[in-house]
Amino acid sequence: MEEQLQPNPNSVTGLTGSSPPLHHDDDGEPVLSSHTLAALNEFLAEQQRDSAAGDSEVSLVSEDWRLSQFWYSAETATTVAQEVLTLCAAANSRVACIACPTLYAYLKNMDPGVSVQLLEYDKRFEQYGSDYTFYDYNHPEEIPSELKHSCRVVVADPPYLSKECLEKVAETIRLLIQPGESFLLLLTGDVQKESAAEILGLHPCRFRPQHSSKLGNEFRLFLNYDPGTRLGGLEK
Numbered sequence: 001m002e003e004q005l006q007p008n009p010n011s012v013t014g015l016t017g018s019s020p021p022l023h024h025d026d027d028g029e030p031v032l033s034s035h036t037l038a039a040l041n042e043f044l045a046e047q048q049r050d051s052a053a054g055d056s057e058v059s060l061v062s063e064d065w066r067l068s069q070f071w072y073s074a075e076t077a078t079t080v081a082q083e084v085l086t087l088c089a090a091a092n093s094r095v096a097c098i099a100c101p102t103l104y105a106y107l108k109n110m111d112p113g114v115s116v117q118l119l120e121y122d123k124r125f126e127q128y129g130s131d132y133t134f135y136d137y138n139h140p141e142e143i144p145s146e147l148k149h150s151c152r153v154v155v156a157d158p159p160y161l162s163k164e165c166l167e168k169v170a171e172t173i174r175l176l177i178q179p180g181e182s183f184l185l186l187l188t189g190d191v192q193k194e195s196a197a198e199i200l201g202l203h204p205c206r207f208r209p210q211h212s213s214k215l216g217n218e219f220r221l222f223l224n225y226d227p228g229t230r231l232g233g234l235e236k
């Protein structure tokens with residue numbers, strides 16, 4: 001997005017103060033007044049802070065509905081990414097994103113240093129280099145050995161709302177997750193609530209994932225842990 005030079009309204013007073021914004025030096029060259037210069041510096045510092053906070057745009061490939069691709073809204077992707085980063089903050093954690101490329105992109109945008117592996121069928125995501133692993137849920141055990149039992153956080157968004165698909169994705173999740181404390185987040189339709197509890201022991205939280213295109217199915221976020229007050233808490 002093209003950014004325009006618009007000073008923070010708080011600093012505009014610097015432009016309307018007693019000294020004019022532009023005057024000329026002894027050689028007749030135009031120079032900014034000290035107030036204008038201060039306002040400009042404040043504006044530039046603000047831009048730097050915004051970009052460090054992950055305000056820059058996340059670029060995604062277009063959705064291919066034949067592959068059941070429905071990208072999260074920016075708010076949903078940011079909220080889930082923030083939760084994952086909170087879970088990672090306590091320890092040096094590796095994250096696996098199964099079939100949720102938008103989340104991968106937001107995680108990397110919000111914290112370029114985070115260790116994330118994207119397991120995904122669509123080979124357009126080979127653009128992510130060694131962070132990308134080809135994954136077909138029909139072959140749940142076919143993942144590289146170096147990924148096995150190496151992830152503390154696993155997030156999955158299976159392509160289909162069927163028990164069979166969830167069972168296969170769950171096999172992969174069990175292979176990825178490391179021993180000891182681990183966190184599992186499953187984004188899928190509300191219709192999978194019973195299967196999510198039965199297959200993986202997951203509970204829904206109150207946060208409702210949204211997509212950039214309107215979907216007919218209500219989506220939920222299922223967890224294997226209690227997030228406290230985050231994500232609206234667990235649904236009782």
Ligand SMILES: C[S@@+](CC[C@H](N)C(=O)[O-])C[C@H]1O[C@@H](n2cnc3c(N)ncnc32)[C@H](O)[C@@H]1O
Nearest residue numbers: 067070071072099100101102121136137157159
């Ligand atoms: C419901 S979408 C989830 C995308 C998520 N909402 C996002 O914004 O990142 C399902 C994902 O499964 C992937 N997919 C399609 N067929 C697959 C297969 N056979 N095995 C694994 N993943 C597949 C799609 O490419 C898509 O990224």
